[in-house]
Amino acid sequence: MLVENANSKLNAGGKQMAYKVETELRKIGAQVKVQVREHTFLADEPLSLKGTDAGPNPVEYLLSALGGCLSITAADINSRHPEIGLEKFETEIKGRVRRFSDKTSKLDQISIKFNVVSQLDEKQQHAFIKSVIKYCTVHASLDKEIKINYLDGDKQ
Structure with missing residues (x-):
């Protein structure tokens, strides 16, 4: 029920x-x-x-949903583990749409750049980001055929 x-x-x-x-x-x-x-x-x-540009398009909303979910997941983990000392959690997300000969299209690649400031050392922060990715519902829901690249904002 x-x-x-x-x-x-x-x-x-x-x-x-x-x-x-x-x-x-x-x-x-x-x-x-x-x-x-x-x-x-x-x-x-x-x-x-052929739109009026009155708002983001659906693909941009999908990428926004991913960024929002990652950020909310980071905040949730930080609230349960205050020793993380999360000061900043930012993402820059880019998506590439592939168009097919039959006129269909789909996201085939997403790149996520993380900019995180916390009290963690580099190894711990990497583990924190991996946990954020693991527990993010939107990320877990994306098609496994979409290649997702993860970039550290400090290491380009």
């Missing part, structure tokens, strides 16, 4: 969560109205793709 949660639906055992997003194609360029709980926002395409 599912029990309503403010942010999602969670079963009584705490093992499943279900999220609900509603979308509506607007009659303005490529605009899509998105409703998530009490939050309303637009997805759109840039002018070059």
